Amino acid sequence: MKTTIADIAKQAGVSKATVSRVLNNKPEGVGAETRLKIQEIIRVTGFQPSGVARGLATGKSHSVGLIIPDITNPFYAQLVRGVEDALNQSGFGLFLCNSDRSIEKEKNYITLLIEKEVEGVILNSAGSECDCQLETLEKNNIPYVLADRMIERSKKSNGVYVDNQYGARLAAEYLFARSGSKMLFINGPADLSQSKQRQAGVEQVFRAKGLNNGQLRIINGDFTQESGYQLTLKILNDCGFDHNRKNLPFNAVFSANDVMAIGAMRALRQVGASIPEEVEVIGFDDIELAHLLDPPLSTVFQPSSEMGSRSAALLLQIINKKNPRPKTITLMPELVLRGTTKTQQEKELKK
Amino acid sequence: MKTTIADIAKQAGVSKATVSRVLNNKPEGVGAETRLKIQEIIRVTGFQPSGVARGLATGKSHSVGLIIPDITNPFYAQLVRGVEDALNQSGFGLFLCNSDRSIEKEKNYITLLIEKEVEGVILNSAGSECDCQLETLEKNNIPYVLADRMIERSKKSNGVYVDNQYGARLAAEYLFARSGSKMLFINGPADLSQSKQRQAGVEQVFRAKGLNNGQLRIINGDFTQESGYQLTLKILNDCGFDHNRKNLPFNAVFSANDVMAIGAMRALRQVGASIPEEVEVIGFDDIELAHLLDPPLSTVFQPSSEMGSRSAALLLQIINKKNPRPKTITLMPELVLRGTTKTQQEKELKK
DNA sequence: CTGTTAGCGCGTTCAG
DNA sequence: CTGAACGCGCTAACAG
Numbered sequence: 114m115k116t117t118i119a120d121i122a123k124q125a126g127v128s129k130a131t132v133s134r135v136l137n138n139k140p141e142g143v144g145a146e147t148r149l150k151i152q153e154i155i156r157v158t159g160f161q162p163s164g165v166a167r168g169l170a171t172g173k174s175h176s177v178g179l180i181i182p183d184i185t186n187p188f189y190a191q192l193v194r195g196v197e198d199a200l201n202q203s204g205f206g207l208f209l210c211n212s213d214r215s216i217e218k219e220k221n222y223i224t225l226l227i228e229k230e231v232e233g234v235i236l237n238s239a240g241s242e243c244d245c246q247l248e249t250l251e252k253n254n255i256p257y258v259l260a261d262r263m264i265e266r267s268k269k270s271n272g273v274y275v276d277n278q279y280g281a282r283l284a285a286e287y288l289f290a291r292s293g294s295k296m297l298f299i300n301g302p303a304d305l306s307q308s309k310q311r312q313a314g315v316e317q318v319f320r321a322k323g324l325n326n327g328q329l330r331i332i333n334g335d336f337t338q339e340s341g342y343q344l345t346l347k348i349l350n351d352c353g354f355d356h357n358r359k360n361l362p363f364n365a366v367f368s369a370n371d372v373m374a375i376g377a378m379r380a381l382r383q384v385g386a387s388i389p390e391e392v393e394v395i396g397f398d399d400i401e402l403a404h405l406l407d408p409p410l411s412t413v414f415q416p417s418s419e420m421g422s423r424s425a426a427l428l429l430q431i432i433n434k435k436n437p438r439p440k441t442i443t444l445m446p447e448l449v450l451r452g453t454t455k456t457q458q459e460k461e462l463k464k
Numbered sequence: 465m466k467t468t469i470a471d472i473a474k475q476a477g478v479s480k481a482t483v484s485r486v487l488n489n490k491p492e493g494v495g496a497e498t499r500l501k502i503q504e505i506i507r508v509t510g511f512q513p514s515g516v517a518r519g520l521a522t523g524k525s526h527s528v529g530l531i532i533p534d535i536t537n538p539f540y541a542q543l544v545r546g547v548e549d550a551l552n553q554s555g556f557g558l559f560l561c562n563s564d565r566s567i568e569k570e571k572n573y574i575t576l577l578i579e580k581e582v583e584g585v586i587l588n589s590a591g592s593e594c595d596c597q598l599e600t601l602e603k604n605n606i607p608y609v610l611a612d613r614m615i616e617r618s619k620k621s622n623g624v625y626v627d628n629q630y631g632a633r634l635a636a637e638y639l640f641a642r643s644g645s646k647m648l649f650i651n652g653p654a655d656l657s658q659s660k661q662r663q664a665g666v667e668q669v670f671r672a673k674g675l676n677n678g679q680l681r682i683i684n685g686d687f688t689q690e691s692g693y694q695l696t697l698k699i700l701n702d703c704g705f706d707h708n709r710k711n712l713p714f715n716a717v718f719s720a721n722d723v724m725a726i727g728a729m730r731a732l733r734q735v736g737a738s739i740p741e742e743v744e745v746i747g748f749d750d751i752e753l754a755h756l757l758d759p760p761l762s763t764v765f766q767p768s769s770e771m772g773s774r775s776a777a778l779l780l781q782i783i784n785k786k787n788p789r790p791k792t793i794t795l796m797p798e799l800v801l802r803g804t805t806k807t808q809q810e811k812e813l814k815k
Numbered sequence: 816c817t818g819t820t821a822g823c824g825c826g827t828t829c830a831g
Numbered sequence: 832c833t834g835a836a837c838g839c840g841c842t843a844a845c846a847g
Contacts, residue, residue, distance in 0.1 A: 115604070115605070115824095117823090117824055117825085118824065118825060118826095119824080119825095127833075127834085128833070128834045128835075129824090129825075129826090129834085129835095130826085130827080130828095130833070130834060130835080131832090131833060131834075132825095133825065133826060133827085134826095134833090136825090136826095137826080141832085143832070143833080144832055144833085147832085147833085159600070159603060161575065161578050161579055161604070162579065162824080162825070163520075163579070163581055163823090163824055163825070164579035164580050164581060165516055165519045165520050165525060165580070165581045165823090165824080165825090166520050166823070166824030166825040166826090166839090167824080167825055167826075168516045168825090168839090169514075169516050169517050169520050169823085169824080169825075169826095169838095169839045169840065169841090170824080170825045170826045170827080170838080170839055171825085171826065171827095171839085172839075174516060176559070176580065183545070184535065184541050184544050184545055184548070185538075185541050185542060185545050185752070187536075187538065187541075190535050190536050190538075190541045191536060193535050193560070194534070194535055194536050194562060197535070197560060197561075197562055198562070201561075201573075201576075204576070206559050206576060206577075206580050207559060207560050207561075208527070208557045208558060208559060208560075209544070209548060209558050209559075209560040210548075210552075210558075211545060211548055211549070222552075224512065225552075225555070225557060226557075227512050228512055228513065228514070228515035229515050229516070229527065229557050230514055230515060230516045249510070252510060253466070253512070254466070338752075338756070375753070375756050379756065401536070401689075402726070402753045405689070405726050405730070405757065406756065406757065406758065407757065407758035466840095468839090468840055468841085469840065469841060469842095470840080470841095478817075478818085479817070479818045479819075480818090480840090480841075480842090481817075481818060481819080481842080481843085482816090482817060482818075483841095484841065484842060484843090485817090485842095487841090487842095488842080492816085494816070494817080495816055495817085498816085498817085513840080513841070514839090514840055514841070516839090516840080516841090517823090517839070517840030517841040517842090518840080518841055518842075519823090519841090520822095520823045520824065520825090520839085520840080520841075520842095521822080521823055521840080521841045521842040521843080522823085522841085522842060522843090523823075816847105817846100817847085818845105818846085818847080819844105819845085819846075819847090820843100820844085820845080820846095821842100821843085821844085821845100822841105822842090822843090822844100823840105823841090823842085823843105824839105825838105825839090826837105826838090826839090827836100827837085827838090828835105828836090828837085828838105829834100829835090829836090829837105830833100830834085830835085830836100831832105831833085831834080831835100
């Protein structure tokens, strides 16, 4: 069968304990000669100790879980990459879980992760109102960090966030800069913390500028390209938009992610509205392909990969008991102006 | 501390064995009453058995590893999603590993996975020449399936592939259809099986049509957008391309993946070559955003998600001993014509 | 139908 | 410096 620590011990003519000691690089407790001899045997035999058995004995599985909505979304792919890289440097394994933002799937995954005895969980998943999953985690005494997903109780939790309100403000300030601007804000699902914060940012600018209700329309999509497309198209149709009459119900679109922005652009193009001349568009995320679109998508950049690596680093800190009290890290987004917005220069000129 | 099966047993006034039996839903061996009683205790106490301990006892970790180059690449993201979904349905956990196509990283990950005692590995990673990782896997008696990555010895291995040669032929046949066509083929890294097969496909059509050497130029990129851009631009410059003289060194580009195709498009646009009028472009993969580009990218569709789910299903079969002899599944790619190619209709008309 | 006894492979005392 | 013995939490025979 599989070779074990006992086999190595027998071959070396020593006891399992000694082999264990060299396996774990215990500084002392083994003679230099015996150590070399055992190491040699391990080398030639290609022996690998069982992490499972070790986990049982030490209570450390050396693996963590990561729950995200969907790896297929480029934003999460970046985040996962950041997590994975940071984790791997510390020799940790990563269980990947796609929840599709379903609270039920998320619960099942948490159950799975607990069974796997992960040492920690990074969570970015379903809605914000139900936090029973976190209770389960806490009851089982397994630490977690929230990535880009604030929830009510998260004030007491560890988390890595991006300042969504600030990001939304950046976009809103740009789009509301010219007088007579009318914005369509395609927000994410209403129950998400990100959505609430971004909406707060938009409304903050809206109020500061003293605009009227006709100048801001907010709808909620589900982050898919299709929803951005359908929602935009519906509004266009409902308003009885006629390209010849140039009666566009808005001249600016701010979308809570790039993918929906792309959907919106598709709808706009379909009805013959030009971008950015007639409608300016700003997305959120800055996925890799955003600058490859035509016109290249202006957007609010989120440091997704960094959010992942910081989350992982924070979790590792907690696991190593280096971090007693809850800590929150906030990363800053940036406005990236490209082809779907009129240039700043042009705006200056018009003044 | 953590509650264990022994605690439950004590509370129920039975032995650990009995609890274990209801935990594993052993059809018989437990009285209906006792079973209900134990189930109730488990429910209220929220007890979850340790998969680690179970793994040690049964030799089944109920988790598998997946090694891919980079989750950030949309193609792999799709594949991972397929794998994860299929695995999760069977209650398996997934260790995700990004190798960056580095043989060393790949080896380290395999070591990690062996320590984790995964029950199987799905592999799509580094070059094709070194197969010592597979030997390690075999020596440790852990089954694996190759996903979209044929290697020399893979004839004897389980694998799920897409017919790359056929896919390349589809593209080449289209692009070589009109007389006087000159194709630039941006292939992937030369050592990859996919690259070899695609090149074979292109050359097969090339020979069948009896074309001359001036009509096909093959270069190797590394699947990044930047490489597609740089390589295309270099060729354009080396030929002393002058937009006014209309001396384009090729009128068709076939790229081994969509991302490089996008890079090539960027280069073409930069020098003022129109797509598809002056240069037709076909990519490979059909990533989600391909049809959102302007013009929408024509490409060879690969069923990446299905490749993932089929790989996982196959691996599970093997794990369950249902699949004694090596099996190979080949999926078929499809040519998707969109805006970067002149339409078929137009070609018909010109005849 | 249920309890007892042994391990699974490793880490960790505690003697020697 | 080293070995024997025990335990991690659970499953799997084997008894009763």
